[in-house]
Amino acid sequence: MRSVDISISHNDNFAIPAFLGISSNIPVLSTYIYEKIIGFGPNSFTYGAVLSVVLSLIALSGALLSTLLVHERSYQESAKENFNIRIWFSPPVRRVIEIGTVSLLTIFSIVPLVYMAITALLRGFTFSLDAECLTLDNYIFVFTNDGVREAVINSLFMAGTASVICLILGTLIAYMSVRKQSKVASFLNQCASVMYSVPGIVLALALIFYWSQPIPGLNTGLYGTFTIIILGYITRYMIIQIRNSSAAFLAVAEAAEQAALASGSNSITLWVKIIMPQIAIPALAGTFFIFLSAFTELTMSSIMASASTKTIGLQIFNLQQAGDYSLAAALSAGIVLFMGIIFGLQKLIRLLLARRKTYESDN
Amino acid sequence: MSLIIDKVSMQYGKTKVFSDVSININKGEFLSILGPSGCGKTSLLKILAGFVKPTGGQIMMDDVLYSDKYKTLPPEKRDMGMVFQSFALWPHMTVRQHVEFPLQCRHKYMSEAEKENLAQSALDITGLTDLQNRYPNELSGGQRQRVSLARAIAAKPALLLMDEPLSALDANLRVSMRKEIRRIHRLTGSTVIFVTHDQGEALSMSDRVMLFNKGHIEQIDTPKEIYINPRTPFTASFIGHCNFIEGQWQNNSFKAYDGNLSYIGEVAPAFRDSNICPLRPEQLRLNDKGVGIPVTVQDKQYMGREIHYVITNKKNIYNIYTPMEEEFAVGEELYATCR
Numbered sequence: 241m242r243s244v245d246i247s248i249s250h251n252d253n254f255a256i257p258a259f260l261g262i263s264s265n266i267p268v269l270s271t272y273i274y275e276k277i278i279g280f281g282p283n284s285f286t287y288g289a290v291l292s293v294v295l296s297l298i299a300l301s302g303a304l305l306s307t308l309l310v311h312e313r314s315y316q317e318s319a320k321e322n323f324n325i326r327i328w329f330s331p332p333v334r335r336v337i338e339i340g341t342v343s344l345l346t347i348f349s350i351v352p353l354v355y356m357a358i359t360a361l362l363r364g365f366t367f368s369l370d371a372e373c374l375t376l377d378n379y380i381f382v383f384t385n386d387g388v389r390e391a392v393i394n395s396l397f398m399a400g401t402a403s404v405i406c407l408i409l410g411t412l413i414a415y416m417s418v419r420k421q422s423k424v425a426s427f428l429n430q431c432a433s434v435m436y437s438v439p440g441i442v443l444a445l446a447l448i449f450y451w452s453q454p455i456p457g458l459n460t461g462l463y464g465t466f467t468i469i470i471l472g473y474i475t476r477y478m479i480i481q482i483r484n485s486s487a488a489f490l491a492v493a494e495a496a497e498q499a500a501l502a503s504g505s506n507s508i509t510l511w512v513k514i515i516m517p518q519i520a521i522p523a524l525a526g527t528f529f530i531f532l533s534a535f536t537e538l539t540m541s542s543i544m545a546s547a548s549t550k551t552i553g554l555q556i557f558n559l560q561q562a563g564d565y566s567l568a569a570a571l572s573a574g575i576v577l578f579m580g581i582i583f584g585l586q587k588l589i590r591l592l593l594a595r596r597k598t599y600e601s602d603n
Numbered sequence: 604m605s606l607i608i609d610k611v612s613m614q615y616g617k618t619k620v621f622s623d624v625s626i627n628i629n630k631g632e633f634l635s636i637l638g639p640s641g642c643g644k645t646s647l648l649k650i651l652a653g654f655v656k657p658t659g660g661q662i663m664m665d666d667v668l669y670s671d672k673y674k675t676l677p678p679e680k681r682d683m684g685m686v687f688q689s690f691a692l693w694p695h696m697t698v699r700q701h702v703e704f705p706l707q708c709r710h711k712y713m714s715e716a717e718k719e720n721l722a723q724s725a726l727d728i729t730g731l732t733d734l735q736n737r738y739p740n741e742l743s744g745g746q747r748q749r750v751s752l753a754r755a756i757a758a759k760p761a762l763l764l765m766d767e768p769l770s771a772l773d774a775n776l777r778v779s780m781r782k783e784i785r786r787i788h789r790l791t792g793s794t795v796i797f798v799t800h801d802q803g804e805a806l807s808m809s810d811r812v813m814l815f816n817k818g819h820i821e822q823i824d825t826p827k828e829i830y831i832n833p834r835t836p837f838t839a840s841f842i843g844h845c846n847f848i849e850g851q852w853q854n855n856s857f858k859a860y861d862g863n864l865s866y867i868g869e870v871a872p873a874f875r876d877s878n879i880c881p882l883r884p885e886q887l888r889l890n891d892k893g894v895g896i897p898v899t900v901q902d903k904q905y906m907g908r909e910i911h912y913v914i915t916n917k918k919n920i921y922n923i924y925t926p927m928e929e930e931f932a933v934g935e936e937l938y939a940t941c942r
Contacts, residue, residue, distance in 0.1 A: 495691035501678040502652055502685035502764070503754060504708035513704070517695040 270295065270441045274542055289449075292442040299439050353576060360570035378570035388571060391555035398466055398551070399534035402473035407527045409474075410481025411519070417482075418489040419497075432479035440476065440539035447472050448544060464546035472540045477530040484526025488519035521590055528586050532579055605629050606651075606762065606794060611660035611670075613646050620646045621818035623660070630761070633788055633795045635805035638815030639841070644798050647815075648766050651796060652685055653678040664762065679708065683762040684755030684793075688770050690747045692739040698750050699735040702726055705758040725757040728790055729783075745776045752784070756791050763793040769804060777801075781808055802842050806830065814838055834871040839881040846887065846921040847879045848896075861916055862896035866941045884911070884922040888942050889931060895938035903933050914939065 273295065276288045329337065363375045382388050413432075416425035435443060451462045451471060462468040492515070500514040538553030545554050552575060559568040605627055612622040621643035628634050636644045649655040651662065653675055661671035669676050684705065692701060702725050706718045713721075726732045729749040739747055748768060755763055768784070769777045785808055788795050799805055805812045806826040814821040814829065814837075822829055822838045833839035836847065850859035857866040857880045866880050874881055889898075889912065898921070902913040910930060912923045914937070923939065931937060 493689055493691060495687045495689050496693055498652070498654060498678070499685065499687060499691035499693075499751075499754070500704070501654070502683065503705035504679045504758065505704070506679055506708070509708060514693055518693070 270439060270539070273441050273445075288445060292439070292445050295439050296442045299437055299442075300434070302437075353573075356569045357573040357576075360566055360573050362566060378566045379574070382567055382571040382574060387550070388555060391550045391552050394466070394549055395535050395552040398470050398473060398549075399531050399537075402470050402477065402534050403527045403531040405470075405474050406478050406481040406530050407523065410478055410526070411485040411523055413478075414482050414485035414489055418486050419494065429479070429482050432475075432482055435475050436477075436479045440537075441543060443476060444472055444540040444543040447475065463544075464549065466549050469541060469544050469549060469551070472544055473530075473534040473537070476540060477533060480530050480533075481523070481526045484529075485519065485523045488522035491522070492518045524589075525586070528582065532582060536575060536579070605665070606796075607663045608651075609661050609663070611647070611650065611657045611662060613643065613650060613655070614658050619818055621815070624820060625660075626813060626820075626823060628794060628796070630794055631792050633785075633797065633808060633810045635797045635799055635809040635812045636815060637799055637802060637805040637812050637841075640800055642815045643818050644800075644815045645766060648764055648796065648798050651762075652683065652764055653681050681762070682760050683764055684758065684760040686748075686751045686755045686763070686765040686768040688767040690739075690751045690771070692747055692750055694739055697736050697738055698731055698742075698753075699726070701750050701754045702731075702735075702757045705754060709758040709760075721757055721759065725753045728756065728787055729753040744772050745780065748772060748780065749783075752787060756787060756793070759791065760793060763788075763791070763795045765795065765797045767799055768797075769799070769801070777804075784808065806842070812842075814841065816841070832869070832871065833881060835873050836877075836879075836881070839874075844884050844922045846882045846884065846923075847874075848882055848921075849879055849919075851878065852880075859896055861919075862938065863894055864896050864940050882941060884924040885909075886942050887921065887923045888940050889914070889923060889925060889929060889937045890940065891931075891935070891937055893938060895940035898937055898939050900931055900933050900935045900937060903931070 273288050273291045276291065360378045361374050361376070363373050363377070410432075413425045413428050416422035417429055438446075447468065448463055451460060451468050453459055462471075496518070497510065497514065500510045505514070536553055537551065538557055541549075541551040541554050542557065545551055550558075552571070556568050556571050556575075559565075559571065608624060608626050608628070611624045613620040614622075624647060626634075636647060638644045646655065650657045650670055653670065656675045657670055657672060659672055662669040664682070667676070668674065669681060696704070699722065702722045703718065706713070706721055710718060710721075723732075726735055729752050731746070731749055731753055734742065734746060739750070742750065748771075751768070755765075765784075769780050772780060781804060784795075784797075797804070797808065806829075809826060811823060812826055812829050813823045816837050821841075822834050824832075829838060830842055833842065833845070839845040839847075848857075848859050848864065849861070850857055850864070852875045855867055855869060857870075859865070859880070866882065870881060888895075889900075896916050898914040898916045900912055901915050901920075904911040906924075909924045909926060912925065912931070914921050914923060916939070921939065
């Protein structure tokens with residue numbers, strides 16, 4: 241079930257093959273589409289569109305397969321997840337498994353990160369760690385460069401705006417579908433789900449076609465603006481917010497809301513004083529995730545961004561494409577640090593608010 | 604000044620929940636809505652609270668239209684408080700904040716000092732003053748239900764709705780909370796509508812009991828009347844145990860088919876028409892003198908104050924409660940008469 245999910249999401253993954261594949265001549269569908277489109281030939285967009293349809297069909301059939309396999313999985317399940325220990329290992333076996341998973345994680349994730357951070361300290365592309373070769377120049381460059389700063393501000397702005405809009409809309413949709421059993425809301429939910437299964441590069445292309453001329457004859461001129469990228473992020477990541485907020489609502493007993501109404505509360509007071517404090521943590525976890533995804537996103541912005549709306553992902557990609565590996569590494573290390581801080585901040589908030597979390601109304 | 608429920612009906616799609624429910628509830632009355640699960644009593648309470656719109660009939664409270672099939676006064680505009688089976692507390696608020704919440708919502712123009720007074724008196728009545736700064740996760744089940752009660756009465760509502768408030772508590776606590784709720788009812792003078800499936804709660808607490816079964820009212824009466832003069836076989840068997848003895852009625856006197864057992868008194872037409880006499884377990888007696896319906900003792904439960912026997916006569920099974928001194932053994936062949 242999860243492996244189907246993985247194969248779908250990797251079918252349209254762009255960032256990894258773009259960095260590793262293009263330079264080593266291993267084209268995949270998504271990078272091939274990208275190359276066609278930025279090629280700016282006479283038929284580049286239409287050719288890209290045809291390839292996109294092929295890629296979407298593959299992705300959607302995978303999504304369909306996944307839906308069929310997990311048909312009976314409903315939201316109800318997320319209401320009370322069971323975290324009890326289900327499989328017991330003897331202490332030696334457990335130790336081996338623990339060491340195994342930790343070392344795998346270290347080899348695949350932590351070592352490359354450390355290596356990247358160190359690469360950025362090197363003068364040129366060398367493997368010796370002499371004091372002479374070490375320099376902070378790369379870090380100083382990326383933290384003072386105007387283009388980088390602009391990209392960081394762009395990404396902060398677009399990811400921030402998109403995640404706030406997702407938080408509000410996604411939570412409303414979740415509320416309508418969980419509490420009011422609204423058909424419209426569950427339709428929107430399905431749509432958002434499809435938007436997440438469609439390959440990012442395809443979605444970006446589709447959004448450009450659509451928003452440039454939403455109604456025949458109406459030219460919005462949105463292509464190349466912040467707005468279209470923000471719209472893209474909202475379309476892409478909305479489902480994450482809907483899922484998180486739905487789970488949050490399911491954890492709050494409906495009677496708790498009825499109790500507020502029976503106490504004379506109007507709907508504004510109900511939301512501000514009763515609902516929001518109770519769903520804040522799980523709902524914001526979704527928003528954080530959207531923010532971080534959008535902040536470092538490359539796939540969609542590679543197609544949608546213009547010179548003035550460059551994102552961080554694109555900035556790193558451009559540096560790397562231009563051969564400035566050390567600069568790309570320095571910027572990446574900075575971004576990883578920033579994400580670490582955001583993540584830590586989220587954990588801290590969670591910890592501070594944890595004391596009341598233990599009460600659950602039974603029944 | 605009263606709550607008038609007039610021919611209220613409810614159905615979800617094609618499923619009828621109940622129909623034509625009518626009752627006038629006096630100001631300050633304690634009414635229990637009693638019935639087996641799935642009989643529609645909770646739906647009726649939700650309509651009274653304004654969470655659900657009825658499909659027919661109307662509800663008036665002191666000349667204000669609360670609900671009919673077109674219009675529902677929203678819960679926040681109704682002069683009521685509500686206690687939930689699941690307590691429905693808010694995990695992020697202290698006990699005191701729970702009590703202050705309805706005051707802030709319902710009495711926007713009241714002075715802070717007055718609100719303070721009302722909150723304090725709700726805490727005093729429910730004995731929560733010492734716990735006022737605790738969060739729900741720091742309270743026991745009984746304390747949580749007290750918070751739910753305190754919140755419901757804080758704004759001094761005219762109508763207090765209770766949806767099986769004692770079901771989630773353990774047995775001892777359930778009995779002591781009955782007294783507590785009675786006391787709170789006396790102190791506040793609110794009209795109380797108390798939904799329960801526990802006949803003990805309904806009999807011991809209410810001024811009147813409304814017995815609900817499969818979407819219709821079986822009987823509305825005082826606890827005493829409903830116990831002594833049940834009008835239908837369902838009422839007789841749902842409220843306390845009841846033995847249905849088959850026999851012949853002549854005016855006010857009854858003679859059993861199976862033996863020398865007679866009874867003199869009024870019973871509802873439903874029983875006369877089907878040739879049965881409803882007799883409570885404590886209305887029957889056992890003897891070994893050969894007088895009455897011949898029976899065999901099948902089971903015996905020593906209860907302390909009395910002894911409960913299960914006895915059989917051919918295909919019939921009866922329950923009899925006797926005083927301590929009348930002790931018989933299982934398997935003994937005896938005779939049952941009316942006391």
